[in-house]
Amino acid sequence: xxxxxxxxxxxxxxxxxxxxxxxxxxxxxxxxxxxxxxxxxxxxxxxxxxxxxxxxxxxxxxxxxxxxxxxxxxxxxxxxxxxxxxxxxxxxxxxxxxxxxxxxxxxxxxxxxxxxxxxxxxxxxxxxxxxxxxxxxxxxxxxxxxxxxxxxxxxxxxxxxxxxxxxxxxxxxxxxxxxxxxxxxxxxxxxxxxxxxxxxxxxxxxxxxxxxxxxxxxxxxxxxxxxxxxxxxxxxxxxxxxxxxxxxxxxxxxxxxxxxxxxxxxxxxx
Amino acid sequence: xxxxxxxxxxxxxxxxxxxxxxxxxxxxxxxxxxxxxxxxxxxxxxxxxxxxxxxxxxxxxxxxxxxxxxxxxxxxxxxxxxxxxxxxxxxxxxxxxxxxxxxxxxxxxxxxxxxxxxxxxxxxxx
Numbered sequence: 001x002x003x004x005x006x007x008x009x010x011x012x013x014x015x016x017x018x019x020x021x022x023x024x025x026x027x028x029x030x031x032x033x034x035x036x037x038x039x040x041x042x043x044x045x046x047x048x049x050x051x052x053x054x055x056x057x058x059x060x061x062x063x064x065x066x067x068x069x070x071x072x073x074x075x076x077x078x079x080x081x082x083x084x085x086x087x088x089x090x091x092x093x094x095x096x097x098x099x100x101x102x103x104x105x106x107x108x109x110x111x112x113x114x115x116x117x118x119x120x121x122x123x124x125x126x127x128x129x130x131x132x133x134x135x136x137x138x139x140x141x142x143x144x145x146x147x148x149x150x151x152x153x154x155x156x157x158x159x160x161x162x163x164x165x166x167x168x169x170x171x172x173x174x175x176x177x178x179x180x181x182x183x184x185x186x187x188x189x190x191x192x193x194x195x196x197x198x199x200x201x202x203x204x205x206x207x208x209x210x211x212x213x214x215x216x217x218x219x220x221x222x223x224x225x226x227x228x229x230x231x232x233x234x235x236x237x238x239x240x241x242x243x244x245x246x247x248x249x250x251x252x253x254x255x256x257x258x259x260x261x262x263x264x265x266x267x268x269x270x
Numbered sequence: 271x272x273x274x275x276x277x278x279x280x281x282x283x284x285x286x287x288x289x290x291x292x293x294x295x296x297x298x299x300x301x302x303x304x305x306x307x308x309x310x311x312x313x314x315x316x317x318x319x320x321x322x323x324x325x326x327x328x329x330x331x332x333x334x335x336x337x338x339x340x341x342x343x344x345x346x347x348x349x350x351x352x353x354x355x356x357x358x359x360x361x362x363x364x365x366x367x368x369x370x371x372x373x374x375x376x377x378x379x380x381x382x383x384x385x386x387x388x389x390x391x392x393x394x395x396x
Contacts, residue, residue: 045353046361053368060372064379071380071388074329090316097312101305104351108298246353253352260343264336268319270329 029241040241045195048247052254059258062210066265069206073199080177081269083169085139092135093259099128100256103225107249113239115232122229124251129222136215140208143169147157149244171205193256208264217255224248273314294356304350308343 034040070077106121141153147168150156167178176198228248231237235247315336322332349355354365 042358042361046364049361049364053364053371056368056369057375060375063372064375066381067376068379071383090312093312094309097305097308100308100347100351101301104301104304105298106299107353108296111295141327142366215314250352253347257344257347260347261337261340264315264319264340268315268336270319270322270332 037240038142044243044247045250048250049133052250059210059213062206062213063261063265066206066210069199069202070182070265070269073202076199076204078270080200081266083167083178084207084267085142086267088135088139089263091265092132095128095132095135096256096259098134099125100253102128103249103252107242107246110232110237110242110245111239113237113242115235117231117235118237118245119232122225122232126222126225126229129218129225133218133222136211136218147174169204171201171208175201175204177201210262211266213254214258217258221252221255224251296350296353296356300350304346307346311339311343311346 011180030040034043102121102125106118106125109115109117109121117234138153141156145151145153146163147170148156149163151161151163155161165178166176168174168176174200177198225248228245231244318332318335318339348365352365354362357365
């Protein structure tokens with residue numbers, strides 16, 4: 001996508017230099033290998049969808065691993081999930097759903113050629129995206145603070161209240177799942193020897209991998225929306241040409257869809 | 271909804287494929303309604319989880335409810351926000367193909383696990 005937009009941008013600039021450049025019958029955004037602007041837009045949209053399908057298969061592999069292990073260790077999954085911060089996860093879901101709305105409205109504004117509204121909506125989207133990442137970062141740092149022996153990341157930074165029990169839910173050598181929570185059959189069955197992985201760790205491994213990969217996608221999405229805002233501010237988009245906004249929006253919606261599944265699968269487990 | 275009814279967009283080839291876009295359009299009010307529906311579903315999924323916390327229902331049922339709600343949200347997002355409703359046939363086919371591909375992945379992998387005995391024994395592999 002980046003390549004397409006760059007080409008588009010340079011063509012717009014180059015146009016002033018060449019008086020006509022063969023664009024007499026149509027808008028200057030139309031590349032020469034397309035017959036109509038409509039055809040160009042459909043090709044770009046289809047290309048983006050092909051990419052999105054590969055993205056879905058990338059996450060599909062993780063969801064597959066999740067399905068296998070949750071099927072194998074349902075009790076452990078239920079117990080492990082209770083140590084995630086569900087209220088924060090729910091807030092993040094709302095943040096992402098709102099950002100999906102603002103992106104949909106931004107695409108709509110671009111189609112109607114309302115540039116100021118487009119820039120404002122893209123700006124709101126970026127604020128929401130950063131808010132999502134901030135909350136996610138807090139959740140991660142909470143888990144790391146527990147490994148360091150503190151209740152919250154703030155206590156960790158200021159040397160405040162220590163954590164009562166030993167708990168480390170970050171996968172790795174230091175991983176310790178708190179035992180206090182009852183002597184279920186699953187617990188007795190899963191005595192973990194030091195240095196050996198436990199199914200609890202498997203849950204948190206999948207949690208960190210999938211939400212981490214999702215956060216990477218958020219970073220990419222944020223830079224795409226930032227680029228679109230920059231282009232909009234330079235007046236690239238008109239009612240006749242707004243394809244980059246449209247396919248950039250598709251990417252943002254994909255990020256939302258992934259989270260729509262991640263949230264119930266990790267935070268809402270019994 | 272405010273859009274034109276176009277049951278089979280682009281079904282009759284190139285001409286229709288490049289034509290139907292000009293009158294295929296999703297209005298802002300639709301976006302707001304879809305968003306409202308998404309928020310309701312979001313509250314439903316958390317509510318279902320909360321209720322399951324003190325009700326004895328089969329665990330599988332809880333998973334099915336959560337996945338059904340997530341799938342409904344996904345369909346709403348893909349159909350309206352991602353414009354699949356007004357896209358041409360090839361694009362619609364690609365969107366569906368992702369889910370067919372994931373179904374194939376799931377069926378083959380789980381089929382293999384079941385064929386080897388499921389659920390597996392806990393502990394190191396033999």
